[in-house]
Amino acid sequence: MxxxxxxxxxxxxxxxxxxxxxxxxxxxxxxxxxxxxxxxxxxxxxxxxxxxxxxxVREQRTSRHVVTATVVRKPAGSPLEADPEAATGQDIRTRVVAHWTAPDGTAHQGSVITSLDTPQTGDRFRIWTDQQGRTVARPLDSxxxxxxxxxxxxxxxxxxxxxxxxxxxxxxxxxxxxxxxxxxxxxxxxxxxxxxxxxxx
Structure with a gap:
């Protein structure tokens, strides 16, 4: 004006x-x-x-898969850390050693973050992996x-x-x-x- x-x-x-x-x-x-x-x-x-x-989004939906992991044990040291996928980054999750089977049928074991509050050996939870079983972030939603x-x-x-x-x-x-x-x-x-x-x- x-x-x-x-x-x-x-x-x-x-x-x-x-x-x-x-x-x-x-x-x-x-x-x-x-x-x-x-x-x-x-x-x-x-x-x-x-x-x-x-x-x-379409590519991630086809290349990432949900699999069920089983807690083997808690790792030594501090198992608590911030969840990188949380909205605020302030949510504390527990890191555990777990094993899972990849979509291609291969067995894997490694340290992963679980959504379980108090994980015990044998507890099951879901994680995202690629076709070969490597852990990946949750796919982006629309x-x-x-x-x-x-x-x-x-x-x-x-x-x-x-x-x-x-x-x-x-x-x-x-x-x-x-x-x-x-x-x-x-x-x-x-x-x-x-x-x-x-x-x-």
Whole structure:
């Protein structure tokens, strides 16, 4: 709105300089770019992120499998640690030594994090593995992927706004610098005697 009011203010003003009018037009152009370009950028980036993330969801669903693991024993030392897949990262889980059978039929044993509160030898719980039985993170779900895509779109739109506003400020800064340089040249032409009585100015 400042751009529009700036153009209106300088429309018939006798004190208007060319740079004042250019500055108001630059502000209006930046405003229009923000209103038109940033939603397009956000939609485009969000759409591309959505496609890529949903493809990743489909790939993870086909390559990751839930298997049942059996507790063999608790490892030596502190078996408690934060669950990396928890929403806050503050949930404490127990690490145990367990064995499981991979989807390809091979037997595996290793240290894994369990969701059991007080695991005992022989307790069973579920873990995610790949086809060869290596433990992997839970696959990404569609809702989380969509949320990440929306955030990517918003981030891209905000970045576009920042770039446009930064460009506007850079143009205005350069115009102001040129204006001041012109004023300095004019003051230099007027000389040190400007304004003195009888100096001919």
């Amino acid at each position: 400042r751009a529009i009011s700036g153009l209106w203010r300088w429309r018939d003003n006798p004190l208007r300089r060319t740079t004042d009018l250019v500055e108001a037009w630059v502000a209006l152009a930046a405003l229009l770019l923000i209103l038109v370009v940033t939603p397009l950028v956000g939609s485009l980036v969000g759409g591309l992120a959505q496609d890529a993330l949903q493809e990743s 809702a989380t992927a969509a949320t990440h895509a929306v955030l990517a779109g918003f981030g891209a739109a905000l970045l576009a706004v920042g770039l446009i506003e930064g460009g506007r400020r850079l143009v205005v800064w350069r115009m102001v610098r040129r204006r001041y340089a012109r004023w300095d040249r004019e003051w230099d032409k007027a000389g040190p005697d400007w304004g003195r009585t009888g100096a001919g100015s």
